[in-house]
Amino acid sequence: MPPLCIDGNEAVARVAYALSESVAIYPITPASPMGEYADAWSAAEQPNLWGAVPGVLEMQSEAGAAGALHGAVQAGSLGTTFTASQGLLLMLPNMFKIAGELTPAVIHVAARTIATHALSIFGDHSDVMAARTTGWTMLASSTPQEAHDLAAVAHAATLSTRLPVLHFFDGFRTSHEINIVEPLVDDDLHAMISNDDLIAHRRRSMDPEHPSLRGTAQNPDVFFQAREACNPFYDAVPAAVQGAMDTLAERTGRRYNLVDYHGAPDADRVIVLMGSGSEAVREVVDHLVDTGEKVGMLVVRLFRPFPTAAFLAAMPETATRIAVLDRTKEPGAPGEPLHEDVVQTLATAVMTGDLAELPDVIGGRYGLSSKEFTPSMVASVFAELAAEKPKRRFTVGIVDDVTNLSLPTLSDFELPRPEGELSAVFFGMGSDGTVGANKNTAKIMAESTGQHVQAYFVYDSKKSGATTVSHLRFSPEPIHSTYLVEQADVVACHQFGLLEKLEMLSVVRPGGTVLLNVPFPPEEVWDRLPADVQELLMERDLKLFAIDGFGTARAAGLGGRISTVMQVAFFVASGLMPMDEALQAIESAAEKTYAAHGPLVVNRNIEAIRAAADGVTQIDIPQKVTSSWQRPGAIERALEIRSVTSDDVTELFERVTARIIEGEGDLLPVSALPIDGTFETGTARWEKRALASEIPIWDPDLCIDCGKCAIVCPHAAIQIKVFEGDALDDAPDTFLCKPFKDRDMSDHLLTVQVAPDDCTGCGVCVEACPAVSKESVGHQAIDMEPADEHRDRERDNFRFFETIPYPDRTTINMNTTKHTQTLQPLFEFSGACAGCGETPYIKLMTQLFGDRTVIANATGCSSIYGGNLPTTPYGTNAAGRGPAWSNSLFEDNAEFGLGIRMGIDDQRAIAEHLLGVLAGQLGDDLVESLLAGSGAGDEQGLADQRERVEELRRRLADVNGDLDASARQLESLSGVLVRRDVWIVGGDGWAYDIGFGGLDHLFASGADVNVLVLDTEGYSNTGGQASKATSRGAVARFATSGKPTPKKDLGLLAMQYGSVYIAQIAMGANERQTIKAFREAEEWSGPSLLLAYSTCIAHGVDMRHSMDRMDLAVKTGYWPLFRFHPGAEEGTRPFKLDSKPPSQPVDDFLTTEGRFAVLERSDPERAAYLRGLAASDVKERWSYYEQLAGVERRLTDDTEVSS
């Protein structure tokens, strides 16, 4: 079988699938793709090694997946799951059980950071280290090839040893690195898996033909002994694993050992580590040994049970200094786990006489959260080992100026360049296909030239306008560089605008090549470059190539997808292959890649490829700087376009956030970062990403003051203000306004203003605008127009707009769209996808209640666009008030929010008690009014209570003597005397699946909390996997063949409590119902649940029509609107249907959503079958709701309705 050019996840999934019968899955980054592959292959009925199609079952959480795995293996099946990070932690209880019962099973882990002061999706070993006490065998892989091979070793060893195996490899660095993998063929796998072991496993299964009892409860008399009974099985593991490795070596020639030593046979300095970092160490060791240094490295592949004998045998006797590197942190421990194991092993060997002298062993941490681990860092570790008195504990790769543990990185250390290697770095944007093109390039090079390739991709955390950086290496020799390209032969900038924003050319090697995608003719290129870029091109004697990538792609009918065009341009600029061969290979790759997309798409790509070859131009470098502008920094950019002075920029923003925005986060020292993960809010407004090529432009003559544009804007980039005429005194000439059509505010003016640098250009506002020109229906009160033509003017206007004060909240009619949209959004300019259906709900919530809200946010899209560094869209009003936001976990958000409520209420109880204690000093009137006003939720009541609290603080300042302590306590608690709302926000993956248990408990609690479920009907953040909110017939990851079961009705489930306020809302269908539901939910004194239909890019629709999709969902009965008010009185009907009976067939909705329609293309019969069932679901649900709407409240006694 020819070599494959695949990433680590696929490399592992191929083996795991072939060797499994039952696969339990649940999405978590970066392990999700393994489950996705398994699901897709199962849906395509691809057989495993034994000819059967493995069953693949998505569970509600990793805890569920582990439970299902436990059951499957107890039933005698070959069971597997995939996970990472918190997911692995949720599996721990079952892992103890599976190991304790000596049951074969395998978990493949794309090792990822555990959330502590912050969540991180990136890679380190903190998750697997938390599992090291479970009794599972633990195998570590360093490369995609190793991960492929050791996956087979894991499955073989678990059967032969009866112990379950946790096989791990580094998240992203290995799981997502594309490299050459020599695949194991069926004969290899058959050779490794013992049939006898398999049969023995099945014979041990729970079987009523041969019944047995497992999972007993044991008492102190026997538990301990029984626990020790497994010891021989652990003793046998090293030999069994080595045996599997030996078989693999016989079959493939690829030799692995439990512990592998590499380096000088007589090394005095040795580094010990696991995982991908060992590849970087290998490069340095080879180089240093070549230069005569006596160094070596020891890679631990079997971590549990720790192979002491193999370790001692592998370690050179000459080693006197050993550095053990751990990719994890165990605060408070004398050393990190591997370090401790090594010290223990060596010390024991000395004690038993197996080792003459104890080497000096130091321990260090590296690479947390995928922090780069480069040759210069490795060199600094070897340098430290050579120091007279090396640091006992250290870190490498960061600057620790607090506890001074970090080693200095040897910046002048450089590895010799491998002969024939070419490396390249590409800067692009997510939607332009840069990454896809580079994946293709890697495959072309691997398949056409037989070269070794490596491709690794870095993404930023934004969902709209995200930048991608691709790192590619090509070499005749195997590539071990498990770190980003540090010196590139070619740097390609696929988006000219990024040249201004990012420092990208510093990575280009002197004499190297720069390739630019430019939206102008070649002769203009030089003069349009920033001065510093021109200087660098000259200084480094670089070659410069340019192509109008977008023009070429557009001409070929490919719209904004420049992938194939830039791919060709790269081959031209790099000279990587003779062009005729390259073109042939690229065309052939395009045919393969796009075959499933149809001949039209293939032909257009081929046309683009041919045009691109002629479109690349080499630009002469004139050896003089002609440009006068320098690239501005984040702060400069923000200052330039906002009505602020540098005094307005916070110190933290300037010192930390701005540098992260600028891509300099790696340079920040320990002291720069907040110690507990706490950051300021209101920072997204400083980013000014200027993404939009078109922005909405307002025509006041047509505007009808409806406020729809503002309420639907996902990014708060259209805002409305109502003001009196004198506010316009300093207005720019271009600032537009119109008389406000309102009976009570007839003397006011209204303006609708775009934030031109914060708009993503999604166009949702334009689609929502109902005000159409009588003369030309194509012209509305808001039209999208080219940003370049309007940006400067709108910047001026927006700058002025921000100086106009927001209205007094007590004067606002909170029931209408047009009035609520004059309230300040305390959630603006998020990095959510353009057209996001979720964010308008959050924004509205902050407009209505943001100044008194605490948000518990489940992990997911909303936590990423809400709280992923560098910035947050949550902001504050002029008084400094705004949402306080936190994310605990994915699975516990309801409990977290409930706890917040409990914490607030308990503190208020203390405060109220202290008011009583201090009433004599404070005055009875004030105390009584404070007590009476602490629950007030209306705007006037809130304003009055805030004033009373201010008065309270003034009076408390004068209290001293015996009551001083009580006064100071009350002072610290006084804030909770003003009503505080708790909003629990999350997606459907949380609410319907992983967090449902907690949510259910919250419903039962009766607590005054508000739950906002942003229902996209799938796991949007992790790539669109199916959840229980996914509708029947929808295709999603983990539901490749279309979800066969109907959507769970969460509202109905919650309704059974009778005490939960529930509303199903869809802003695009009825924004007034949405506003009403938000207000009723907030007012209800018990739990409230808002189920908010949220259009998502995973639906396969044009997000410009985000709101139209909601409207159609409601009109077709797909998403009925309703409110259930538990406060309804006897004889009234608490369930109100707010939408009309379906006026269009649901097919009109289903057939126009990609997620449903795509099944029509892949499996028309199943699509038709499921669509029929989906239509029945809609009818039945509507019928049931109609009946519910007629049900009258019957109270069981004469007490008040429970709250």
Next chain:
Amino acid sequence: MTAGNGAGPRPTYSFTDLEEDELSGAGRIVPSGPGAQGEVDLTATYLGMHLRSPVVASSSPLTGQIASLQALDAAGVGAVVLPSLFEEQLEHESQEVDRFLGLSSDVNPEATYGYAPVFEDYNRGSVQYLNLIREAKAELDVPVIASLNGSTTGGWTEYAKMLTNAGADAIELNIYQVAADPDRGGRDVEAETLDVVRDVVGACDVPVAVKLSPYWSALGAFAQRLVGEGAAGLVLFNRFYQPDIDLETLAVGPRLVLSNSEELRLPLRWMAMLHGRIDASLAATTGIHEPTDVVKVLLAGANVAMTTSAVLRHGPGHAATLVDGLRAWMEARDYASVEQMTGSVSQRSVTDPAAFERANYLQALTKYSSEYVT
């Protein structure tokens, strides 16, 4: 004005005198001629194919599903025309699949594989259509005609070849265009269409029919030129989905209105005028709802009567009503065969050919006034 009696070898009469009750055999006009006794021969010849009846199921959703195709077959149709394969639609769907598969892939570090599951193969529209041809060929006893609406020169021939290779017995080119470009005159449009027909005829080894709209100037001459380029038949006429304005949204969109018998007159005229004048089969479509409609178009010169709206409205079984009605009418008048009656009232056959040209409207008006205006 009435047509003359016995002026030629075939019976002649006015179409407007044909009434429903004649199908019962109680008609006022008794034709004479051979084959007055015995089983009538309903077979027809269309595009060189021998059909068991001259009633053909035209392109419609009913001919897009095997079950309804089988029902049409059972109802006695002579052939079926599958729904039109629209090149533009295929392109659109291809682009949609491309967009969906490429949707936001490689944007987000947590969704690096995109949001859509990757299938090994997406059965694009053309593949489904080819499968429909294959299945229809396997399941039906009658010829299967594939219909194609291309939009590019290459597309017409490429897809026509695919349809032929999949087993279509004939190709119907659905020339559906609105010549709205102010810079392109009628000559250009005609030339382009003739090119398409020539290319497709050259690329396919099955007969090719051309379905036209009535909006061509000098249709007779154009028809002749189409035949000159190799068209084996003409299908008259295409009904455009005319746009409409939604007064709620002020959006413009197509609106489908099924035809009625009143629309028969236009194809009827052209059947009569072209019959015997061009060397090609003629298919009348639009307005064939009742057995009388079938009779009329055959008399006028159509080789087959194609029906869409009526079977959509009444179901596939309605084809049997049409066939049975035709048979009854023929039996009542002792017609031996469809061939015998085909074109018997065509322009060439009637005593006053001008009746089909300008004078016909005068007659209609006269009759109208004589019946309702006194």
